[in-house]
Structure formats: C-alpha cells, structure tokens
Amino acid sequence: xxxxxxxxxxxxxxxxxxxxxxxxxxxxxxxxxxxxxxxxxxxxxxxxxxxxxxxxxxxxxxxxxxxxxxxxxxxxxxxxxxxxxxxxxxxxxxxxxxxxxxxxxxx
Amino acid sequence: xxxxxxxxxxxxxxxxxxxxxxxxxxxxxxxxxxxxxxxxxxxxxxxxxxxxxxxxxxxxxxxxxxxxxxxxxxxxxxxxxxxxxxxxxxxxxxxxxxxxxxxxxxxxxxxxxxxxxxxxxxxxxxxxxxxxxxxxxxxxxxxxxxxxxxxxxxxxxxxxxxxxxxxxxxxxxxxxxxxxxxxxxxxxxxxxxxxxxxxxxxxxxxxxxxxxxxxxxxxxxxxxxxxxxxxxxxxxxxxxxxxxxxxxxxxxxxxxxxxxxxxxxxxxxxxxxxxxxxxxxxxxxxxxxxxxxxxxxxxxxxxxxxxxxxxxxxxx
Numbered sequence: 001x002x003x004x005x006x007x008x009x010x011x012x013x014x015x016x017x018x019x020x021x022x023x024x025x026x027x028x029x030x031x032x033x034x035x036x037x038x039x040x041x042x043x044x045x046x047x048x049x050x051x052x053x054x055x056x057x058x059x060x061x062x063x064x065x066x067x068x069x070x071x072x073x074x075x076x077x078x079x080x081x082x083x084x085x086x087x088x089x090x091x092x093x094x095x096x097x098x099x100x101x102x103x104x105x106x107x
Numbered sequence: 108x109x110x111x112x113x114x115x116x117x118x119x120x121x122x123x124x125x126x127x128x129x130x131x132x133x134x135x136x137x138x139x140x141x142x143x144x145x146x147x148x149x150x151x152x153x154x155x156x157x158x159x160x161x162x163x164x165x166x167x168x169x170x171x172x173x174x175x176x177x178x179x180x181x182x183x184x185x186x187x188x189x190x191x192x193x194x195x196x197x198x199x200x201x202x203x204x205x206x207x208x209x210x211x212x213x214x215x216x217x218x219x220x221x222x223x224x225x226x227x228x229x230x231x232x233x234x235x236x237x238x239x240x241x242x243x244x245x246x247x248x249x250x251x252x253x254x255x256x257x258x259x260x261x262x263x264x265x266x267x268x269x270x271x272x273x274x275x276x277x278x279x280x281x282x283x284x285x286x287x288x289x290x291x292x293x294x295x296x297x298x299x300x301x302x303x304x305x306x307x308x309x310x311x312x313x314x315x316x317x318x319x320x321x322x323x324x325x326x327x328x329x330x331x332x333x334x335x336x337x338x339x340x341x342x343x344x345x346x347x348x349x350x351x352x353x354x355x356x357x358x359x360x361x362x363x364x365x366x367x368x369x370x371x372x373x374x375x376x377x378x379x380x381x382x383x384x385x386x387x388x389x390x391x392x393x394x395x396x397x398x399x400x401x402x403x404x405x406x407x408x409x410x411x412x413x414x415x416x417x418x419x420x421x422x423x
Binding site: 034035057058059061070071072073075076093095096097098099100 | 176282326383
C-alpha cells in the first residue's frame with residue numbers, strides 16, 4: 001500500500017467517523033444477542049429513535065417497566081423502534097427472558 | 108393405602124433399580140408421596156396395573172407452534188405425534204391440560220394452527236395456562252381472546268373433576284428480580300379464598316407454566332412468590348404441582364406436595380446450569396423423539412382415598 005493510499009484511507013475513515021457521530025444524534029441501535037441487551041445502558045438526547053434488533057435464535061420482546069412501550073415478539077433479525085421524546089430514565093426488559101434488562105436515559 | 112404390593116421388600120428393591128427405566132417412568136402416589144415405577148414392570152404385573160385406575164388427564168406442554176429453528180424444524184409434526192399417542196390410549200382421558208407456550212411468538216396464525224391441531228385430541232375438555240411465549244404480543248391479547256373465557260380474562264381459575272380440585276395459575280405476566288416468575292398479590296389472595304373451606308382430603312392439582320419451585324434460579328427457573336402459595340396448600344393430603352417451561356422432567360417431593368415438570372413436544376433444553384443459558388438444545392435428529400413427550404395422570408378409587416398416578420412417556 002502506497003503512502004498516498006494510506007492518507008486517503010485515513011481521511012475517509014475520519015469522514016465516516018464524523019458522519020456516524022452525526023447519525024448517532026438521532027438513532028441508536030441496541031442489539032439483543034446471547035440473551036443480553038448491548039449496550040444495556042444508553043444515554044440519548046430527547047427526540048432520539050432507539051432501534052432494537054434481535055440477533056438471537058430465540059425471540060425477544062422490548063417492554064418498558066412503566067408501560068411506555070412494548071414490542072411484539074421479535075423473531076431473529078426483526079426490529080422494533082421507539083422515539084424517546086421526554087427526558088427521564090426508562091427501564092425495560094424482555095418479557096420472554098426477564099433476566100434481560102436495559103435502561104435508556106434521555107437527557 | 109391399598110398398594111400392598113408396594114410394601115413388599117422385593118418390589119421396593121425393584122423400584123429402586125427401575126426408576127427412570129427405558130419404557131417411561133410411572134409415579135405412583137402412595138401415602139402422599141410419588142414413587143417411581145418402571146412402566147415395563149408395571150405392565151408385566153396385571154394385578155398391580157389394575158389398581159392404577161383410569162386416565163384422568165394428559166399434560167401437554169411447550170408445543171411452541173411457530174418455532175422453526177434447527178433444534179426442531181417441524182414442531183407441528185411432533186405435536187401431531189403427541190396427539191396420536193393421546194388418541195391411542197386404551198381409554199380416552201377426561202381432560203387435557205396444556206401448561207403453556209402453546210405458540211412461539213404469540214402470532215394469530217400460530218394460535219390458529221395450534222387450535223386446529225388440538226381439535227383432533229380425543230379427550231373431554233382442554234384446560235390451558237399461558238406461557239411467556241403466549242403473552243409476547245404487544246397487546247397481550249391473542250391468548251386471552253382464545254382461552255380467556257374460563258377465567259374472565261384473568262388467566263387463573265379453578266374447577267373440579269372426579270373429586271379432584273384443579274387450580275390453573277399464571278406466573279408469566281409479572282416478574283421478580285433475577286427473572287423469576289411471579290403470581291402477584293391478587294392471584295395469591297384468590298387462591299387462598301379458593302381453598303378456604305375445602306376438605307384436606309381433596310386431592311389438589313395445581314398447574315402453571317413456570318416451575319412453582321426453584322429448579323435453577325440463575326436461569327429464572329422458579330416463581331419468586333411461590334412459597335406463599337405452598338403455605339396455602341400444605342394442609343392438603345395430596346397436592347400435585349405440574350409445570351412446563353424447562354422442557355425436561357425434573358421432580359421433587361416435599362411433604363405431601365409432588366412437583367413435576369413435563370417434557371416439551373417441540374424441543375429440549377439443557378439441564379439447569381449446563382452451557383451458557385436456557386434455549387433450544389440441538390440433538391441428533393434420530394434422538395429428538397426420545398427427549399420430547401407428554402405426561403398423563405390416572406385416578407384410582409380406593410376404599411378410603413383417591414390415588415393419582417403420573418406417567419411420563421416420550422414421543423419415541
């Protein structure tokens with residue numbers, strides 16, 4: 001690889017990182033994998049859409065403790081999104097595997 | 108008790124040797140405790156078999172209609188096989204009890220298919236409780252719209268049949284820390300009231316999806332407030348607690364209470380604590396029928412008591 005190619009790659013990488021950062025302001029993805037939410041705890045700005053994706057072979061649900069949101073059972077690779085409008089701390093769990101816990105903090 | 112043959116030293120020795128025999132294991136309720144007995148041995152002893160009584164009910168569990176992963180790509184076929192076994196019983200059971208996880212994803216099409224299959228069962232009545240897979244639709248309404256009538260949509264209810272009092276409970280709609288199931292204060296108060304004034308000699312059968320005893324707490328295999336339930340049941344001479352959820356047989360006896368979990372008709376799960384966590388366990392295709400199955404309970408009338416016997420059999 002020539003020095004010039006390396007430079008271009010680094011520049012593209014920086015651009016992509018900046019772009020990804022901007023996107024993170026609006027949408028955040030949480031995966032359900034190996035019977036865990038990852039990341040299990042996130043902090044977002046009001047107005048952020050959080051999307052959960054099930055990467056397990058077993059179905060999972062995303063169910064707010066306070067009853068704010070509740071997904072249907074998500075089969076493998078299915079998604080569920082919720083837009084967090086108000087500041088607060090929101091705990092949720094998978095009702096099929098209630099050991100799976102997560103928290104969304106909205107600032 | 109009239110199970111004289113159980114008291115002979117030779118049979119007691121045989122019982123010790125034959126527990127969990129290949130043909131299936133029969134649990135004989137004698138003096139309030141279940142005793143394991145090999146089915147093949149029971150079949151060879153006609154006089155003894157005559158005392159085992161007539162089939163009272165069959166327990167189906169964890170049919171998971173809609174599951175299609177590699178642990179069992181055809182759960183419809185294995186449920187159909189289980190139903191064939193029920194329909195081949197020498198006498199039709201009066202009741203069928205389903206201990207939950209009828210469906211895998213609570214989808215209408217899954218419930219429709221399950222009900223279509225159940226309609227082929229040659230038995231008097233069917234009684235169900237929901238598993239957590241049956242209440243995983245966003246509105247938690249699919250199960251109740253189909254099976255909620257018996258309980259006014261509460262999910263828990265009781266009924267009497269042939270002198271036995273049955274209590275159907277729901278422990279998948281509330282959770283305790285660590286992922287244990289819960290019955291909740293309202294349901295516990297209802298049970299206490301339901302049992303009030305009943306004779307201690309009435310045989311009680313309690314059924315719910317998640318184990319009502321601690322099978323393996325790190326995986327949530329238990330019900331956090333079950334001790335309160337057991338306090339209400341303790342005065343009864345014969346209590347049988349039947350659960351599903353863990354897709355394997357685990358049993359224990361505590362005083363007059365016998366706890367028993369049934370096999371699934373869909374797929375097995377690992378023993379508690381073996382491997383990373385609970386979930387479908389892939390076994391070689393030719394082994395699958397040996398780890399799936401149904402349970403049945405028979406009733407025999409003795410001069411002074413009713414005796415329940417519980418038999419497990421695989422789909423093999």
